[in-house]
Amino acid sequence: MISEKSNAVRLTLPAIADPTEHQDFRRLCTLFDEAEVDPEVVLDHDYWTSRAGIQDLYDRPLLDAAARVLIDLVDQGWSVQTDESQVFVLPPVEQANREDEKARVRKQEHLRRDAQLRQSSVRRFVRKMESPRDHRGELISIFSVMRDGGELADSLKRDDGSGQSIQPYVQVVDTTTYCEYTGLRLHDMWRYFRHTWANAYATVPGRSMPILIRDAATKHHAVIGLAAISSPIVQIAERDKWIGWDTKQFVAEIAADPSEKVARWLKARMQLQLDEIYVDDLLREGVIDLVEFTHPNPGTVSRLRADAERHRLKHHQGGRVRVIRRIEPASWADRAETDLFRSKRASLLAETLEIRSELEPYLWSDDPVAGLKHALEAAKSRKHIGRLVRRARGERVGTVIADLTVCGAVAPYNALAAGKLVGALAVSPPVLAAYKAKYERPSEIASATAGRPIVRESRLAFVGTTSLYGSGSSQYNRLFWPAALMGGSEDERLGYQRLGRSLSFGTSHFSPETVAALVRAAELSHGRVRVNGLFGEGVSPRLRKVRLGLAALAWPANELLKHGRERILYGVPVVRNLREYSLGLDPEPDYLFDVEDTGAEQKIGEWWVSRWGSRRLEQERVIGSMRQSTLTRPVQHGARVALPAETF
Known part of the structure; x- marks a missing residue:
């Protein structure tokens, strides 16, 4: 049956x-x-x-x-x-044979990708990028930032070890910046090459920082590869356990070894949550009074939860969405008083006051370590400590952790395993500095909850990613490099550590x-x-x-929702105090390298050539593959978007 x-x-x-x-x-x-x-x-x-x-x-x-x-x-x-x-x-x-399973997943991905490439808007975009245009008296197209495979192979063979054949550098992409060597919009360049991937191109909600890896050894600074640092998936069990901030795991560890540091942090978390909740309207309307902030009771919590539910229902009624979208972006108090954020604020305040009333007898004692120990022995208090940990993790998961959602090289560099070069540069000092500069600004949700600008931490501590195939990833496998290449210690290294498997x-x-x-x-x-x-x-x-x-x-x-594409999870910790900094126990990240190192890109490039590129160059099949990417017209190049036949 x-x-x-x-x-x-x-x-x-x-x-x-x-x-x-x-x-x-x-x-x-x-x-x-x-x-x-x-x-x-x-x-x-x-x-x-x-x-x-x-x-x-x-x-x-x-x-x-x-x-x-x-x-x-x-x-x-x-x-x-x-x-x-x-x-x-x-x-x-799932196919038992590794190559058969890869072929199955690749076929599924290609179906969506090719359907996208058949769309008239996408085909127009590709043809526009390939059409020559004038730039400073020279005809330029996307082909100008592709490197001829034969020329690259010959250049590497002639290289005397000076590292001049490939000179990689990071270029962060935004929608308004144009390439100084070609006049092409950087985001259009990134999008064009992204269409050569095995899976369909898609925008990512939340934070997204596209990156081009360029080659200064060529006239127009050819594109070596692409990366994108994006908002992470909020809950990944294997990643959270590996970091050590899984709620049950963390609570069990502090129960085994309670400390004053953790006790003070829990108190600070409760106070921080209270300080970052806008309450003017709640006080004005009598939902809560000032006394209840320090002496909450069950009635306080019940009123706040009822208020949260009432405004949640009002938010979902028709017509209110347009009102919210008309509010000026920086009008934080106005946003706070919308039904959406009124509901969030009342709910968060109810939760925080409930936690405080339960934990105050323990953590406000003369001996906070003993108080923490006793709190962890009581089931209800232990549960509330777990809620504080989850809230802290949820607050920082999207700010100090990111996902590498795009990472790979384009032809002819990909034949030399340049995906590993892109992977290393994706977590290099210029990327971390660009991420911090871009997102060191008021957080929309936190600011709308507080009714004033709230700037969250924007210094990355960990970058995660997944393999395309569940059977393995040649790109991230054995990808480790000395921290000294980025100004770190000679005794330490960075790299992509295998964390486990996704849940498909x-x-x-x-x-x-x-x-x-x-x-x-x-x-x-x-x-x-x-x-x-x-x-x-x-x-x-x-x-x-x-x-x-x-x-x-x-x-x-x-x-x-089980899509049947189990993938391998990888992660790169870039700080030594990953769990403590990620949760906020430590205010400062202890980086494994110098985040201000300006010479890291070239040193990583030289390391990659000696470790991977030069070895690939010894293989005749690799040379043959590279030479197939030619810019002689008609252009037959592996970095060119292969448009499928149109269907009628």
């Missing part, structure tokens, strides 16, 4: 769907059960729904959402099985059209917009939209 398979997921429309919708969905499922689906072709939603005899989907939002989710799942290798009364979907089976969980296998359909289904179910996409509503609006839509269908979100 199908239902006996543990990974099978049963799908049916909810009871509120009418009988014809149930019949239409069943017919689509049966079609996929019986049809031979070409794994090399992106499934067309209109074609398959038409083939199943389904019409008027816009007026049937539940069926539309269900059909789109099903088609996306089949597109990503899920199989559909039906019997007389039930429908099941089964996730793709997310929304990457659902198209934007499917997410929009799920939102419509959720609106039908809940009668109001639950996710407005406003900054401050919560992490990952896309994930929340998908969850709400799947809930409207009564489908198991946790199972359907």
Whole structure:
């Protein structure tokens, strides 16, 4: 029986769907059960729904959402099985052979990427970048920042060890800066080469700092590779355990060895949370009085929570989103008094006062270490300490930790394992300095909660990333280098440490059209917009939209969000006191290198050439691969975007 398979997921429309919708969905499922689906072709939603005899989907939002989710799942290798009364979907089976598994994931990624490259807007962009234009009396195009593979190979062979053949440097990209050597917009250059990746190009919500690695050894400073430092995924269990700030792990460790430092930090955390909550309107409206700040009671907490829920519901009523978006960006008090942040403030104040009332007898004692020890022995107090730790981690996870969401080299440098060069430069002094300069500004959520500018820590302590394939990563494997290259100690090294494996969980296998359909289904179910996409509503609006839509269908979100692409997690700690600084126990980061070292780029480049590049150059197949990237017209170059054939 199908239902006996543990990974099978049963799908049916909810009871509120009418009988014809149930019949239409069943017919689509049966079609996929019986049809031979070409794994090399992106499934067309209109074609398959038409083939199943389904019409008027816009007026049937539940069926539309269900059909789109099903088609996306089949597109990503899920199989559909039906019997007389039930429908099941089964996730793709991970291949035992490493190369076969890579091929499976690569094929899935290429389907989305090629569909994107067929879009008329993308094709126009690519052709525009490849068209010559005048710059200071010279015809320039994106080909001007590609290096001829044969010329590079010959230059490296002639190199006498001076390191002049490749001179890498970091160039941080923004949307307004143009390349002085070509006149091309830097972000357009970055985007063009990003379209050569195996997966589709997508913007990243939150912080994002694209980076070009350029080669000063060439006339127009050819592009060696790309990187991007972005906001991290908030919760990754393996990463959090490795850092040591997983809540249960941290509480267990301080219970085993309570210290005055931790006791003082917990007190400071509570006071900091109280100091950073705007309360003028709460006092003005009598929700709380000044006495209750130092002597809270259960009634105080209950009133604040009721106020938070009342304003949360008001926020989700129609028409209020436009009001919020009209508020001036720096009008923090006005933002604080919106329903969204009123709800967040009241909830946070209730939580903080509840924690304080529980922990005050322990931590405000004459012997804070003994008090901390006794607090950790009481289940309720221990729970509240855990809440403080989670709040501290949540506050700093997006400021002192980042993800390397793009990292790789372009041809012909990639044949020399230049992805490792890009990986090392992505955590070098100029990148950390640029990140600090860019984000040393008021935090939107913290400032809107406090009603005044709040600047969060912006000095990076850790950069994480993942492999594209679950079977391994040649780019990050054995990528370690001496800290001395960046002005650090001769006895220490930096590099990409393997942390574990991801949980293959997310929304990457659902198209934007499917997410929009799920939102419509959720609106039908809940009668109001639950996710407005406003900054401050919560992490990952896309994930929340998908969850709400799947809930409207009564489908198991946790199972359907498993995209079947387990990846290896890597991380680069750049400070010695990672856990203490990341949580705020230590106010200053203890860096493993000199963050002001201005010569790090060239030294890293020389190290990479001797450690990786020169060894690759000894292999004839590598030389042959490089020489295939030629700038002789017609241009046949590995760094050129390969546009797939248009479909009609």
